[in-house]
Amino acid sequence: MPKLRGPARGGRILIAGIGVFALVLTGIGIAYSQVSSIRDRVHTLDVSGDVGHGFGGSRNGDTGPVNLLLMGTDTRQGQNSKLTGLGGNLSDTTILVHIYAGRASALGVSIPRDSMVQMPACKRANGNGTREAGLRQFNLAYSIGGPGCTIKTVESLTGIHIDHFVVINFNGFIKVVDAVGGVPICLANAINAPRAKLKLNAGNQVLSGFSALGFVRAREGVGDGSDTSRIQRQQVFLASLLRKLTSGAVLANPTRLVGVLNAVADSLTVDPALVDRNTMQNLALSLENLSASKVKFVSTPVQPFPTNKNRLQWVPDISAKLWNSIIIDKPWGALSESNAVATVPPSQVRVGLLNATGIPGSARAVASKMSLLGFDISSVRTSDAVLATSTLRYGPLVAKQVKTLEVSSGIKAVLDPSLSNHIVLSVGKNGVTVKKVSTTKSRKTTRSHPKYVKASETTCVKT
Missing domain, CATH: 3.40.630.190 (LCP protein)
Incomplete structure (x- = not known):
């Protein structure tokens, strides 16, 4: 107990x-x-x-x-x-x-x-x-x-x-x-939730404690419930x-x-x-x-x-x-909000994998999934060191190619000048998850995560 x-x-x-x-x-x-x-x-x-x-x-x-x-x-x-x-x-x-x-x-x-x-x-x-x-x-x-x-x-x-x-x-x-003297909120439309004893007008207002409790708990009569x-x-x-x-x-x-x-x-x-x-x-x-x-x-x-x-x-x-x-x-979502955009198809991205998990077969399993997505796997070897976190390194001649794997894996790529035209994915204990990517000439990105609510910004709630 x-x-x-x-x-x-x-x-x-x-x-x-x-x-x-x-x-x-x-x-x-x-x-x-x-x-x-x-x-x-x-x-x-x-x-x-x-x-x-x-x-x-x-x-x-x-x-x-x-x-x-x-x-x-x-x-x-x-x-x-x-x-x-x-x-x-x-x-x-x-x-x-x-x-x-x-x-x-x-x-x-x-x-x-x-x-x-x-x-x-x-x-x-x-x-x-x-x-x-x-x-x-x-x-x-x-x-x-x-x-x-x-x-x-x-x-x-x-x-x-x-x-x-x-x-x-x-x-x-x-x-x-x-x-604290009440908490200010902004409503895009009025709320009428009798069960929560909550009736609020649209626009800016300050909620007292009891109204605030109803606002954060109510389901019936508010939004889609x-x-x-x-x-x-x-x-x-x-x-x-x-x-x-x-x-x-x-x-x-x-x-x-x-x-x-x-x-x-x-x-x-x-x-x-x-x-x-x-x-x-x-x-x-x-x-x-x-x-x-x-x-x-x-x-x-x-x-x-x-x-x-x-x-x-x-x-x-x-x-x-x-x-x-x-x-x-x-930071969650940092990659999808960065400049990581896939402009090179996976078939033109040649990758070498290192098994840094300490568990035989782990990197080969990742390589198989990558092959199904079209990546060109050059080799799968065992790393001399065991890593807690997977890493992605690339040489200066393959900066565009690595972006495709960066988007697919969600792992931030790190430049390693000694690699020249090579890309190396080290599979650590936390594993690697790869997804299908679409190449584009546009620099616009799409979110692969839910939208943030930032504590420093005022948001008008739609219900």
């Missing part, structure tokens, strides 16, 4: 809030006694026994990448029960936040709750044994085993190690929105909230900032390492250069589930590339 603890004591504070990622307090005039008092009310939950590893530490050093799993929950007790009229614990929102190495930019990936996924075996949160593995709706992970099962499911599906987690309930969401439509609204709202939190109106106003933190503190549950004094101080200091302009949101690529139109499934190839980009700490 995971162990829930109340007070967490220590120095400076890092508060992760409302499904965004973090609000950092460093040297802004707030007295130590105030910070300590706020931290005392943040709950901690030890789920290391459920997921099979601890949290925090210096896995990637003080400025390396960090992965946080943020869970917005409908803990239907007390005031939350009054809001919903139901009982029990349900996961309403899950966002995987990847803070890139250097701690100056971040990506938030929403995971649709209606996704049908292969869930691993999980210990039940009520202590009644273990629920066997199986195909289930993603948000059932929280109902079955709380944060531990949700983390275990995400790690199993994505291969991404979660360093910290934050859980916030409905009350915390409402309180923090009210504490889908989970993906709801996620789009959530991301636009969270981007606006993040701008408000990091603006001078909050960060430069100690009184308002303390009010925000006081409002949300007792609605948060985090891993014990996140409120450790040294962990928080190091993380807070390393995030000083992280601004709203460097934060983006995207949703897990999904498509309809074949046997149930009301459920979703992840698009295998695009999702795999998304998770892999996080694992290797590479």
Whole structure:
């Protein structure tokens, strides 16, 4: 059973809030006694026994990448029960936040709750044994085993190690929105969703806490009623909230900032390492250069589930590339938004492959797939070194040819003057996925990934 603890004591504070990622307090005039008092009310939950590893530490050093799993929950007790009229614990929102190495930019990936996924075996949160593995709706992970099962499911599906987690309930969401003085949004058209008690006019407006909760949760009467439509609204709202939190109106106003933190503190549950004094101080200091302009949101690529139109499934190839980009700490979509355009057909692209996985046959399997796509495979050999990440190198005489493989594989090509007219693809432990490409004379590119929501930009929501 995971162990829930109340007070967490220590120095400076890092508060992760409302499904965004973090609000950092460093040297802004707030007295130590105030910070300590706020931290005392943040709950901690030890789920290391459920997921099979601890949290925090210096896995990637003080400025390396960090992965946080943020869970917005409908803990239907007390005031939350009054809001919903139901009982029990349900996961309403899950966002995987990847803070890139250097701690100056971040990506938030929403995971649709209606996704049908292969869930691993999980210990039940009520202590009644273990629920066997199986195909289930993603948000059932929280109902079955709380944060531990949700983390275990995400790690199993994505291969991404979660360093910290934050859980916030409905009350915390409402309180923090009210504490910042409301959050501005723009609507392209009016919303009338009686079940969510939400009626909004088109245009610019400021949402209070209760209206904001309805805005990010409503499905009936808003847009097409889908989970993906709801996620789009959530991301636009969270981007606006993040701008408000990091603006001078909050960060430069100690009184308002303390009010925000006081409002949300007792609605948060985090891993014990996140409120450790040294962990928080190091993380807070390393995030000083992280601004709203460097934060983006995207949703897990999904498509309809074949046997149930009301459920979703992840698009295998695009999702795999998304998770892999996080694992290797590479900006998602950077390649498809760059100048990588295929102008040379695969039949004119000659490639040598190196097996750097340590597993016999891995590179040859990739070579077979490339041959089917028309690439000219010159050789397949074994590398002297084992690589965690696949690499693509090319000589100065084949700069145009390598672009075709760059687009096909999603791997950024690196110039190696010693290769002259050769292209070398080293297949690392993370593997290589190649896709069919169309050559063009145009410099225009198309996106191979969902559109970003940028936290620094105001978006008018269409419903």
